[in-house]
Amino acid sequence: MKTNTTHQFLLRFFQKIRLKVLFACLFFSPILQATSDPSLENWNKGEQNTLISTPTQLSLGTPASFLEQLGINEIAAKNLSLNDNITNSQSNLGLTNFTLVDNEGGGIEVVAENFFLETNGTLSMNGHATGIPNSEFILQGNENNVYGWIILRDRNLAYEYTTVGKNLVVDEIAITDVHPVCDFEHHKHDRLIATTKHAFQYSLSDIPHIGPYPGTHVGQLESKPGSSYVILLDTRRVMSNGIPYDVSKEFIWTTWQIVAASFSMFDVNVTTNQRVYDNAAPSRRGGATMYRESGRSSCHFAFGTSTFCTLYRESDAYGQGRIAAHEIGHLLHLAHDGGYPGGEYYNGIPEFEWVPVMGNIWMGTSWNNALYQWSKGEYSGASNREDDFVKINRFIPFKPDDISNTKALIIDSGGNVSAANNIGQIEYNTDSDSFAFSIGSSGGHVNLTIDRAEHIGGGMLDVHARIKDASGNIVAQSNKSVNRSASFDLTLSAGNYTLEITGGAEGTPSRGFSKYSSLGYYAIEGTISGAGTGNDIPIINNIANGSTLSGSSQLFSWNSGDATEFRLAAGSSQGAEDYYGISKPTTDTSETATGLPTDGSIVHVTLHYLIKDRWSQSYYTYTAFDENNNGKLGITSPTEGETLSGSSQLFRWNPGNATGFWFYAGSSRGARDYYRNSSVINGTSHTVTGLPTDGSTVHITFHYYENGQWSQLYYTYKAANDGGSCTSAPATPNKPVNTANSSTSFTADWNSVSQATSYAVQLWVNDSEWQTVDTTSDSEYTFKGLPAGSTQYVRVNASNSCGSSYYSYWSEMELPSDGCTSAPAVPTGLNGSSRAISWNAVPGATRYDVEYWTGVWTYHGSSSSPSYSLGLSGTQYVRVRASNSCGNSQYSNWVTVY
Template identity: 45%
Template sequence: MKRMFHFPSSHARLSALMLACLAACPATSALAADGTELGSASGLIQSLKQQHQGRQALSLQAQDGTALPVLVQDFFEQGGKVSIAGRHRDAEDSMFFLKGDGKTLRGFLVLHGQKKAWEYSTDARGVVSVKAVPLSRVYPDLDEDFQRSNRSTASLAQIAAAHPVYSPMALRQAPHIGPYNNQDVTKLESKPGSPYVFYLNTAAVMSGSTPLNGVTKENMYRAWQSVADQYSMLQLNVTTNKAVYDAAKAASLLRTGVINFVNQDGRSFAPLHSFGTTSAGTLYRNPASGFDYGYGIGMTGAHEVGHQMGMNHDGGGTGGEYFEGIAAYQWGPIMGNYWMGGSWTNQLFTWSKGEYNTASNREDDLKIMTVDEGVPYMADDNVNGKPLALRAGGEINPADNWGQIERNTDTDVFTFSLGSAGTLNLRVDPIEYLRMLDVDATITTAAGTQVARSNLSVNRSAEFVNLNLAAGDYKLIIQGGAEGTPANGFSKYSSLGYYAMKGTLSAATTPSTIPLTSGVALGSQSASTGTWTYYSIQVPAGSTKLVVNLAGSNGDADLFVGAGQKPTGTSYACKSDGSTSTETCTVNSPVAGTYYVGVQAYATYSGLSVKATVSP
């Protein structure tokens, strides 16, 4: 007997005819040029939801008459969006998922044993269609035409000898930065606390906290670290901790993904667009291949997670579907044939939008991740500039001076002053392991006149050696770099990541002030005990009040405000020096001009927010 449902759309009658049948009765279908129409997205969602609540498997029919009965095992709905996953009713070795909303759905049904696949998509009317597609449409890395000769034994031997070398400046500025230091490799997290989580399920290649097959814990750490590096510009917590994944999945399955390590050799693969569902990718161990486990598995993991985030291969050149990169610049797209660049000394693997001249895929990878999949960028850690932190003798230490280029529009500014002529020796390194950042650094005067610039060729770092500077105020500006041209080289499109600095600056004086914008909080401020940091705010004529706030959860930052000159501990217009880093100063009827905000670190603080608000 047919069971009819109500579909609240203009296609209600057609949808009911197509979707009302359960397993006992084949569904009526409408044929379209691009597959079989199944009715409205909202109607299909409701039918699958009812099936998940205990009814029989919903049976749909493909264009060739093949019955497609699906069994829903996971159904998650939040904020009008759904994530649905399960399998073919009659085949355990199968995979089914849909995600989207009442207007747009996309997903796949795969019968692995038969190597058959069907794709679900929605047209402009909100009508869902299903059509047969090659298996490689679902799993791009199962393209049977791929030539394994690109991963010859000789190439893999080179890869084994050329894995990245850690910068000496990589000092754990973020959880995923720096060499292995005896961490529990089953509890790793790159962005603790983020609601967006990607789980590297290593259970099958571990015995408790010990890796199998002679793989070291350092190998496992670097495999995780490499994936974390490639996604560090996003608020995505790449983790090996199942409890973290389970908690995030319970809160919102739509913000999670999973890839399973497998304890055997094979070709790794992952279903396209499966982030936000429980459909997992597969990452084989390949211990006999000869390459460094942490580097090789890490690159492969980053690539496969890319498919799950929705990205296809970057093709072109002689590599066909897998672009081999540009050797002259030691650059290649991570969604291309990254193996070909494994022997490069200063390899750079990044996301792409197909700017190189032979590109066959113009997808905007960053847009896919941040807009289509909705994973946000990291917040800017240097909005209005920071003073260059100097230790005794003018030492520039990487533990104090570092940051992140989160977007390709980001520039980080560090200010410094010289009371007399001085000399700068400085190196700026990318500090991630499987890096994406090519550092471009510029020295300018406070007025913006360029003094020097460095972007070392095929080196990824910037460097100033014995740079003579006259007395005055300066800015050090750091951004993502580029080499060659976008057509033959790479742009700054995804030159993203963490960096740190090391060097010396002679004849340095009190740091110049950091400008504040009224009503805009300046976050991520930090300082060590005893140091002063100065900020400035312009107060126009006729203003009634100036309020300055410090907000911090650690250390002890004291607040001083001066009119027309920098305040000190004994000379100020207003002060607030309680025992915490939460302070407020109010100046009523301020005179027009520049007010200076001085923050003294009575005890070392970090993550401080400074905000000045002028009332007209």
């Protein structure tokens, strides 16, 4: 049976029970769980969803037993019992002392300066170690998952508390693993300021952080008012009552708008208003304090606590905003993006004017079209391949899609397209926005520019745009090189068109950037002459495109325009007539279609029209009426209680008034041990994977976002039964090893994964996306018919009836273009210093690749001669391999250089 739950249940519960009892329930009862908000995820689950224990770790038992042993429940109950009727979302319990242990069992006394308990059972506290100067401690979590750190700066020690499986462990780590200090090599260089800061030189009223400074109070700025997630730029040390001490109001405004742009794809309010921060739940807020002094900015991994980043003053707001976004990245547990050139801070790729936010952001200062993006280390030689969005999304959810269906392009009577009226946002790298327009019977001309609308310091969108005709064919497309915009200047014949906008990419994964972080706001500006006015081309006008139909029959009506005859059809795919069709043309401007499905599925409607002896078509999509739910929000197929089709199942639903959706699948009500989707869903269908096939009961939690909050509906189904015995999806394969077979073919090999029944093999195509080439039951695959001498990228995942693994790291293959017959031998004689190395030349080698040790072997660069400039310092470990167009040798033995 389906149940609707909201936070009102908890509020009523608090009014009936003493908080002392409540606290014990929150921490130790299996009935009340941690928040079911789908944006939250255990912080320590990496992309591969695994953690590896080490011999230096000390186990502290379960998180629940750890909290009980500390006596936190007693302290909280004692403080909270003074007010039995409290209904706030949080309560600060004040100063409290605890004794924590290091990884050798030694005691460290700490004092909590801030100790918060939220009504959903989430704990957040931070403070310092007693009697130890320059120390901090942070502890967060609930009875299922606790994490945190003790940081002893003067002793150069740090201890990390991590939940591994069901146990809490403590281990010694490097201080920089939790508190990076940003020491950019080029921090003090003379900087040229980029000439272009905004694509559009005026404010866009619906989006507060876009445009030049509008004269508002800079101590009350908010990028997304009403969001329950908050990032505070604490300006109390640099200004008073909205009046800065040393800088202009524009400086504060620009700093804020750059940070707001950097996080605009997330449902978070970037603000300078202390009151907004104070009113947010502790687990959903974080901040950075601005200082008047100059220095090296730094930050803990501490979102969800009262520990703030330190932002020292920069000479201009363009730099201040970028360093703020970088430090807040650390607040959300992101490490530095390193690689060559740049070392710890990757210097980016000048030919694309691209640099990762967590790299050396100062390198883009003089670029007129600089692009600062979140990264997952796709560039060659990346020292850090963590997925920034996965980490940030553990604390802050993505926004729902702002344009989930095609909307009309707004064109005034003079044919002008204004950026102020035509704006949207790409929230995910799979998102695309569509704007419809028509060209009248005499034809017309389109002159449009689509550009990112946010400040250059934070706007991450590289625009890729297409114009499609009524049949879905691409008429034109644009993604200007190193420009971030797209533009069109072309003549179009009469018809209906769609302007489709997505995030763009340039170069390759190893030398360029993908559309991974091409996200953000854009605006459309220009002119369209000959635009249809509604009197030229017939348009269905009694029911909006994308609406839900009223039943098995539906009246459709349209304006006649310049058309003289019409035909209406309805079917299960575009252009199909398997539901309904008029055999003869009609001059009527309305028709009732019958025989329509009533199962909540998608219905495609085609309006054929005749203008000057030429038949054309307009296409529409609608959601069928659902006779089971009468159009109410909820899953429409499969029907609750049905047996699922296999380890994956397509679910459809009626959206009602909700604007975002999320799926859990698990072995019990509300559980997600089978499946949890990675980002907000904005459509009306979704495929859930990783389901069991043993005939057991599968619980589906259908989350929906409505009226500013998440709620849930619960369903149960019977799993398919294929007689299989798997209990989980297989592990992720290792990175493929590639061997050239000819100038047009190569074979990729990977490790055989236990319990895997098939592998999906993908190649990187069109410099922009991964495409599945084939599936195989073998742990190798031979690619054929590729361009001679081309560079290919391949990755693979493993599947069984229980689900699929993550994709492996990609590997590169350069196909031969010369007459070589084999790969070269392994280089010998490697020696040198941390500044430069050399080795013996290898016959037949055309290139040498150099790797150095950063915790893993990391690509540093390549050379065509048997010598290479490392440009490093201190003790380093290096190795080298030889390559030609037939393949690569194995790497040489590593050597130590100084």
